[in-house]
Amino acid sequence: MTRIPLTIIGGFLGSGKTTLLNRMLRGSAGRRIAVLVNDFGDINIDAELITGHEGSTISLSNGCICCSIGDSLVEALVEVVRMTPPPEHIVIEASGVAEPQNIAEIARLDPGLRLSGILVMADAERVKELAGDKFVGDTVRHQLCAADMILLSKVDRVLEERKADLHAWLRNAIGVKRIVETVHGAVPMDVLFDTDFEEPGAGATVAHHDHHDHHAHDDQFETWAFVSDQEFDGGKLGELLGSLPAGVLRAKGFLRTQQKPGQTGILHLVGGHWEIAWHAAPAGTPAIRLVLIAVKGTLDREALQKRFACALAD
């Protein structure tokens, strides 16, 4: 059974979640995404994109659907995962006061789902003030702490020094290492999604991806790839993935290990956690291909090459 990847978009009221979701729905690049939102009213889908509207679900001409959460996220999500055919990706807009890690727990427990990341939006203009608010300060801080990456929105509205101060505050006071700046919800799809490598040995996808990388750079990101015809040592690989540089946003690709002969693993890593889905498949060429996407300036390529090579089986 393919597990449906689930992305959670968190962040306090007014942090820019809706803008981001709008972009996702429009730029889904052929993926049939189901987006669960708190309020249709805010989403503002172009009328010419809408092909159907039934109850709490709007269907779009690009194959995506948009569902309103209503009073119960749990019921809305159950409805979406039971759809036939199931969506290729689910995105949940967490309510402005939700603790996103609680929603993530659902993806962790349901064998039909796979957590594809908790992305928390933070309004560059307001987040620091909100984090000190007497009523909602703790809620805002919990949300930020739960993030696999923080999408710092509205950065065009703050001065450079203020931005630097925000980065330092998020890193030091909140303890978040992965921060991506965004304006009007613009974030490369490679950062938002990790579904390029669903099928083992899909060479075409890899090529497509290479092309993408270049485009994705933006000047905020850098990518690095590891390719090998050997196999990893499972234990060493685990240690390595648990200790990647703090700026790594995502890692994805396929790999083989000595411990799982005859199987190809699909790696999905976001922020601090990762998982490998195994499929029985003969080794392709190359046997391993992994791509890391990181905040620019955080990857020491030489050191990475050395560390990944060391994780190969003897």
Added chain:
Amino acid sequence: MTTTVVYEARKILTMNPGKPTATHVAVRDGRILAVGSLDEVQAWGAAEIDRTFSDKVLMPGLIEGHAHVYEGMVWNNIYTGSYDRRDPDGKVWTGLGTIDQIVGRLAEACGKLDDPEQPLIGWGFDPLFVDRRMVASDLDKVSTTRPVFIYHASLHIINVNSFVLERAGVTLDTDSEFILRDEAGKITGELAGHVGRYLLYKSVGSGEFAVPGNTPESVRRYAKSAQMAGVTTVTDLNNDLLQPTVDSYVKVTAEDDFPVRLMPAMRGTAQREDPVGYLRSLTELNSDRLRFGLVKMTVDGSIQGFTARLRWPGYFNGRPNGLWYTPPEEIKRVLGAFHEAGFQVHIHTNGDEATEAAIEAIEAVQIEKPRPDHRHTLQHCQMADAAQFRRMAKLGACVNLFSNHIYYWGDAHYSLTMGPDRAERMDAVASAMRCGVPVAIHSDAPITPLGPLFTAWCAVNRRTSSGRVLGASECISVDEALHAITLGAAYTLKMEGEVGSIEVGKYADFAVLEDDPTEVAPEALKDVRVWGTVLGGRIFANPRVLP
């Protein structure tokens, strides 16, 4: 020609301080024409004298300011609580004190199900009051071939059988704080919070929630539940008011034998294009038995579920602070919109930090758009202190306190959630009155049983289920409590000009009692027997069910 009926009673408690008691009440056109002695009420001319109540005590129809139509739906499932509870048909379901008894009741119900796939659902289970912890293997004795699950009274946890666990994909290795384990580390079949609910719904379907809105039958049963308790005006204090629900309300409240005046409160944060305009359009459907116009908002969760927002020093057992269900700035925005449009907003706050946020929101909208007599009402408001009550009084707000909590969860609040000091001033009716806040008290049915006389007993005696008196200084007199469940509650609904006392011009709505609540011992207030009600002059006798 209009007829006048004079009801004779052993005693009439009018709740009108100008004429506190009487023996006769004359009714014409569904309204009260006169109150007093037979001579006095006959001054209006010829009347038929009805002696049905000659040995009964009449009070104004009781008013439940905070309950939910869900009370009419829970009885589709099996009651598994530890207190005796009466269903809308008048049958008393005995409280069950052991797991074996609960399993027995469920097994009996299971035997009556025809559809082999149909889930068997229990409700009202309270783990604090049974002999041991319920586990999946207990419910396996009910069935291993269909889903069996039981909602805890707190609604936070659900016990399921192995069939559900298996379908949900829960295995021995499943590790989550939402899937509970016993001391030995074994999975118990208790699924917690929204994660537990997700696993349950995904594996067995969302059951009763699959149908949007409320059916006519559930509204009728809700009204029956109210009637059984002597209630003639009842709220449904948080409803999205989808079209099917509105249709059900309009349909059943027009039926001659519908026994209550129903006041639904629209969930203020429910998604729709123009919430204020929608509510305004609903008010055009208003009748003498259906009154749209209330709004409900929810600030935080529950204290016993540790989701209420507390001020310092937080939860007594050190649990982290609870959750904002609606963030304070959103409360302010939505409240502001309805406030400006002239609607009355009922705001759920359990923890004292949530109460603080609600008070600040009311203050802000009052400064921005001052509006006399708005009567926005804080609902539950269980942890408010005197300073907060004083601010509420100054701002023109009302409060509806959750007195039943003292009995059902008072012991848990004392030892677990709030600690002694704050538990002793929870649901502080006396403080609220001293500070000049108009007060009502409520059941939040089906969270606790619908029964204003029981709620009054709680406010008067403040006894927990273990017998502890929780804060004697917050006890109120019987008269004050009877006021709270009649005129007091009516005031919080802006209905005190029409109901809540037996006075000329008001609706002829009465609670018909076998005993006089002002003469029984205060400790026996909850045992006062309800014979039935009168609504707009029509008699509704409660079904007599043999125990």
